[in-house]
Amino acid sequence: MKEQFPILRREINGNKLVYLDNAATTQKPQTVIDAIVDFYTNHNANIHRGVHTLAEESTKMWLDTHRLVASFINARSYEEIVFVRNSTEALNLVVNTFGRQKMNKGDVVAITEMEHHSNIVSWQLLVKDKGIKIEWIPVDKNGELELDYLEFLAKKYDEKLKIVSVVHQSNVLDAKIDFKEIKKITDKVGAVTLLDVAQSIPHSRIDVRELDCDFLVFSGHKIYGPTGSGVLYGKKSLLEALNPFMGGGEMIKNVSKNKSELNDLPWKFEAGTPNLAGGIGLGAALSWFDENIDRVDYEETLADLMSCALSGLKKLPGVSIIGPTNIKERNSLIAFEIDGIHPHDVASLLDERGIAIRAGYHCAQPLHDVLGIGPTCRVSFACYNTVEEVEYFIDSLEQVIDTFR
Numbered sequence: 001m002k003e004q005f006p007i008l009r010r011e012i013n014g015n016k017l018v019y020l021d022n023a024a025t026t027q028k029p030q031t032v033i034d035a036i037v038d039f040y041t042n043h044n045a046n047i048h049r050g051v052h053t054l055a056e057e058s059t060k061m062w063l064d065t066h067r068l069v070a071s072f073i074n075a076r077s078y079e080e081i082v083f084v085r086n087s088t089e090a091l092n093l094v095v096n097t098f099g100r101q102k103m104n105k106g107d108v109v110a111i112t113e114m115e116h117h118s119n120i121v122s123w124q125l126l127v128k129d130k131g132i133k134i135e136w137i138p139v140d141k142n143g144e145l146e147l148d149y150l151e152f153l154a155k156k157y158d159e160k161l162k163i164v165s166v167v168h169q170s171n172v173l174d175a176k177i178d179f180k181e182i183k184k185i186t187d188k189v190g191a192v193t194l195l196d197v198a199q200s201i202p203h204s205r206i207d208v209r210e211l212d213c214d215f216l217v218f219s220g221h222k223i224y225g226p227t228g229s230g231v232l233y234g235k236k237s238l239l240e241a242l243n244p245f246m247g248g249g250e251m252i253k254n255v256s257k258n259k260s261e262l263n264d265l266p267w268k269f270e271a272g273t274p275n276l277a278g279g280i281g282l283g284a285a286l287s288w289f290d291e292n293i294d295r296v297d298y299e300e301t302l303a304d305l306m307s308c309a310l311s312g313l314k315k316l317p318g319v320s321i322i323g324p325t326n327i328k329e330r331n332s333l334i335a336f337e338i339d340g341i342h343p344h345d346v347a348s349l350l351d352e353r354g355i356a357i358r359a360g361y362h363c364a365q366p367l368h369d370v371l372g373i374g375p376t377c378r379v380s381f382a383c384y385n386t387v388e389e390v391e392y393f394i395d396s397l398e399q400v401i402d403t404f405r
């Protein structure tokens with residue numbers, strides 16, 4: 001697997017690179033890099049409008065990639081797949097369409113305390129502009145949501161609870177939410193649901209029909225695709241009922257001085273020339289994923305990596321693991337603190353040994369406030385990581401801790 005990722009051949013500070021920062025972004029297999037080079041080398045042309053061969057080729061590639069993404073998440077049609085730059089843009093698209101067009105003063109969005117900033121700040125902007133209200137679903141230190149509180153919100157606000165916008169897997173606690181239980185509550189009041197699968201989609205099958213979420217967002221770069229590629233899934237009936245918030249080329253059929261006729265789904269939400277190579281690279285990443293990753297084997301590999309990391313970390317002095325300590329409730333990443341050592345120092349000293357980890361608030365500051373903790377270190381795994389790498393990380397961390405004691 002590793003040999004398919006050219007960057008993993010790199011040495012960092014004289015050591016073989018051990019890349020454990022996959023929750024921030026994954027590395028790209030050669031196939032994805034080749035697909036981007038191939039697009040620019042052989043097919044580059046703007047889409048939709050052209051009648052020449054290259055324009056027809058790129059337009060077909062763009063459409064085919066939407067179809068491929070639809071099939072990857074089991075959407076009913078490519079019309080439900082809007083290409084954006086990342087999860088953040090997808091969330092902002094929902095806020096600026098659904099939020100602005102379907103929500104009024106006093107209406108409520110419920111989010112959890114473990115959201116990434118992208119699912120917080122975007123709604124906060126709407127609070128100012130439209131007088132909507134944000135309600136927070138409390139979370140405990142294991143990532144368990146207080147769904148009784150959501151039940152309470154549903155009763156309190158009834159149909160004023162317009163949308164429940166939640167993260168599928170926390171990028172700090174690692175825990176996954178019980179979306180089925182959330183759906184049972186939202187269905188009672190007719191609230192729309194948005195699921196942020198940025199962290200879960202690289203590790204588990206996502207089926208939008210089974211989940212029955214109304215919107216879903218993810219970033220291509222976290223699932224072996226290029227940066228600048230991301231997806232908003234929306235149920236067709238919902239997307240049809242919304243107006244785009246960005247106007248321009250590509251998203252219209254006709255324009256006169258007085259009015260414009262909008263393009264069909266999903267193009268009406270893709271204003272301007274899109275990141276064609278990025279989107280096509282994402283398609284290559286998802287095809288690569290299907291061809292190279294056996295989901296059952298991968299689940300086992302991930303469980304081995306996680307259990308090796310968890311047991312190693314638990315043995316080190318002064319280390320506190322954030323989130324559930326039971327392996328059964330863990331997925332793909334571990335955030336931790338070390339008593340008396342700043343996470344940036346830890347990350348810098350590990351970098352000297354060729355190990356890349358993340359340190360900071362991981363764009364989830366409200367969660368850190370709720371948990372009463374400062375910045376943390378985070379290791380996160382992908383298909384190319386090995387147990388030997390995790391052992392090397394644990395040994396190196398032990399040396400880092402020794403240096404400070």
Ligand SMILES: Cc1ncc(COP(=O)(O)O)c(C=O)c1O
Pocket residue numbers: 023024086087088089116118167169170171196198199219363
């Ligand atoms: C759960 C979650 N949601 C959203 C995002 C935002 O992703 P992007 O920066 O690609 O928009 C991240 C990024 O780390 C994330 O972990």
